[in-house]
Amino acid sequence: MKQPLTLVDFTKKYGTAIGASNISLQVKPGEVFGFLGPNGAGKTTTIRAILNFIKPTSGSISLFGKDSVSDSVAVKHNIGYLAGDIALYGYMSGQELLEYIASLGKNVDWDYVEQLATQLKAQLDRPIKDLSKGNKQKIGLMQAFMHKPDLILLDEPTSGLDPLMQQVFYDIVDEAQKDGRSIFISSHNLQEVQRLCTRAAFIRDGKLIAIEDIGESHRLNYRRYIVTFKQPPKQSKLEAIESVSEVSIYKNQARMTVTGQPNKFLQALSEYDVLDFGEEEVHLEDMFMHYYEGNNDE
Amino acid sequence: MNNPILRQSLRERRKSMIFWGIGVFAYALLVGLLYPSIEGIEGFAQISEEMPEGLQALLGEIGDITSPTGYLGAELYGFTLPLLLSILGIGYGANALTKEERSGTVELLLASPVSRRSIVRQKALAVFLTIFSAGFAVWLGIAVSTLLVDFEVSLMRVGTATLAATLVAVAFGLISFMISALRGQKGLAIGITTVLFVVSYFANTLAPLVEALQPLQNISLLHYYDAQSILAYGLDYWQASVSVIIGLLAYAISVTGYNKRDIGV
Numbered sequence: 281m282k283q284p285l286t287l288v289d290f291t292k293k294y295g296t297a298i299g300a301s302n303i304s305l306q307v308k309p310g311e312v313f314g315f316l317g318p319n320g321a322g323k324t325t326t327i328r329a330i331l332n333f334i335k336p337t338s339g340s341i342s343l344f345g346k347d348s349v350s351d352s353v354a355v356k357h358n359i360g361y362l363a364g365d366i367a368l369y370g371y372m373s374g375q376e377l378l379e380y381i382a383s384l385g386k387n388v389d390w391d392y393v394e395q396l397a398t399q400l401k402a403q404l405d406r407p408i409k410d411l412s413k414g415n416k417q418k419i420g421l422m423q424a425f426m427h428k429p430d431l432i433l434l435d436e437p438t439s440g441l442d443p444l445m446q447q448v449f450y451d452i453v454d455e456a457q458k459d460g461r462s463i464f465i466s467s468h469n470l471q472e473v474q475r476l477c478t479r480a481a482f483i484r485d486g487k488l489i490a491i492e493d494i495g496e497s498h499r500l501n502y503r504r505y506i507v508t509f510k511q512p513p514k515q516s517k518l519e520a521i522e523s524v525s526e527v528s529i530y531k532n533q534a535r536m537t538v539t540g541q542p543n544k545f546l547q548a549l550s551e552y553d554v555l556d557f558g559e560e561e562v563h564l565e566d567m568f569m570h571y572y573e574g575n576n577d578e
Numbered sequence: 579m580n581n582p583i584l585r586q587s588l589r590e591r592r593k594s595m596i597f598w599g600i601g602v603f604a605y606a607l608l609v610g611l612l613y614p615s616i617e618g619i620e621g622f623a624q625i626s627e628e629m630p631e632g633l634q635a636l637l638g639e640i641g642d643i644t645s646p647t648g649y650l651g652a653e654l655y656g657f658t659l660p661l662l663l664s665i666l667g668i669g670y671g672a673n674a675l676t677k678e679e680r681s682g683t684v685e686l687l688l689a690s691p692v693s694r695r696s697i698v699r700q701k702a703l704a705v706f707l708t709i710f711s712a713g714f715a716v717w718l719g720i721a722v723s724t725l726l727v728d729f730e731v732s733l734m735r736v737g738t739a740t741l742a743a744t745l746v747a748v749a750f751g752l753i754s755f756m757i758s759a760l761r762g763q764k765g766l767a768i769g770i771t772t773v774l775f776v777v778s779y780f781a782n783t784l785a786p787l788v789e790a791l792q793p794l795q796n797i798s799l800l801h802y803y804d805a806q807s808i809l810a811y812g813l814d815y816w817q818a819s820v821s822v823i824i825g826l827l828a829y830a831i832s833v834t835g836y837n838k839r840d841i842g843v
Contacts (some may be wrong), residue, residue: 334840361689367682384690
């Protein structure tokens with residue numbers, strides 16, 4: 281199979297504002313590729329250009345060896361798309377919507393649709409406008425997967441899904457990958473990308489900062505922990521632990537960053553009398569600061 | 579040809595089309611039913627003849643309002659009908675493509691293997707059929723009225739005049755559609771096209787009075803729609819083709835413009 285997706289120096293400018301700048305990357309067959317960046321980094325711009333909603337200012341995008349602009353219609357038989365905030369026709373029922381999308385030229389495997397509906401517990405007979413955000417998203421998910429495309433583009437797909445549904449979604453992505461499909465998934469959630477992807481591109485301010493193998497490696501693990509001790513700990517002792525950094529202590533509570541594998545950190549903690557232990561939400565920006573600061577400053 | 583987007587668009591407008599249909603049907607029916615009470619009034623023809631040229635131009639050449647065709651031309655076809663149908667056309671023309679952009683559903687279309695040319699074609703057809711069906715309801719209203727009261731008009735001629743008014747409205751509708759295709763903004767499309775209609779109207783009616791406006795009359799779309807003459811003598815194909823050509827031109831520009839534009843940014 282030809283490369284599902286290749287971007288070469290893709291640039292999109294809006295007047296003088298830059299949406300994406302010189303992005304080059306390639307998604308291989310059967311790969312789940314993460315596209316990770318903070319909000320406003322250019323993820324959606326890139327996905328919209330891949331789908332030819334918007335045209336590149338310069339550079340090129342090809343899908344299965346075909347140009348995203350001149351062969352736009354032909355390639356879409358083999359592409360699925362879902363945005364986290366996808367809009368559907370509210371007056372249609374889920375079933376009607378799927379039939380409508382199918383009538384636009386997608387070759388749908390209806391047995392697979394039925395299987396997806398069962399798996400997702402989707403409500404296909406009610407008007408979409410009466411469904412909750414999560415239930416709408418299930419319909420959106422089904423229309424992206426129902427024609428079994430070889431490339432599926434997902435733009436922040438789990439926003440608005442509850443944890444249970446996220447898990448079901450992860451399962452569907454895993455299955456699609458086992459079938460040899462490629463998935464390009466944008467996210468601002470590192471954990472999600474680590475859970476799903478084999479490789480990921482990191483993007484900020486419209487620029488590609490790095491492409492990393494993720495797979496089994498935990499090198500990119502970056503977590504913040506809050507630990508409450510019986511006795512106030514010594515900062516220097518905590519900082520001495522391999523993989524621990526950015527330690528701040530207030531009374532008997534310490535906040536710290538742990539990168540890579542956490543076993544050294546856990547071993548060290550076991551020597552203390554720990555009253556409480558929790559994880560703090562990590563912002564992607566902080567993780568970027570940690571790994572890539574200085575790499576892209578021109 | 580399979581036109582799923584056309585079918586979906588018409589389905590979405592079903593309610594609005596029914597209301598418009600009932601509204602204009604009832605209006606046309608009423609105009610027809612009231613004819614006998616106008617017919618009997620004496621002196622109308624005389625007033626019309628004695629009216630100063632300026633006033634006559636302003637009010638439209640009403641001719642003999644007591645004759646069935648004169649009455650229809652003055653009451654319905656001269657101004658009201660092209661105005662009503664154009665309001666429908668300009669409004670829906672501006673909305674047909676942009677509504678899906680505002681709501682975001684356009685992404686579902688664009689992510690499917692359907693060309694933008696095909697999207698524009700089906701949406702433009704929806705605009706055409708919407709105006710056309712309202713026009714048909716008007717004709718039907720007149721037709722029914724001729725069965726109920728003594729109102730002798732040629733339904734063939736009335737149909738021709740309705741078609742001509744429909745084509746004018748389609749032309750304005752497609753101009754509005756074109757602006758929305760190029761810019762993606764409903765308000766802009768409605769605004770510009772409405773101004774165009776108003777200017778067309780005044781250029782056409784005031785040109786006989788104000789010499790300076792005479793060059794403007796030729797570029798007024800309404801100048802090429804003469805309801806009285808169509809009702810009395812039939813369609814002037816050259817004049818009717820002006821609306822058709824403008825409509826086709828607007829459609830062609832819509833296709834090109836929509837193809838090039840970034841959508842949903």
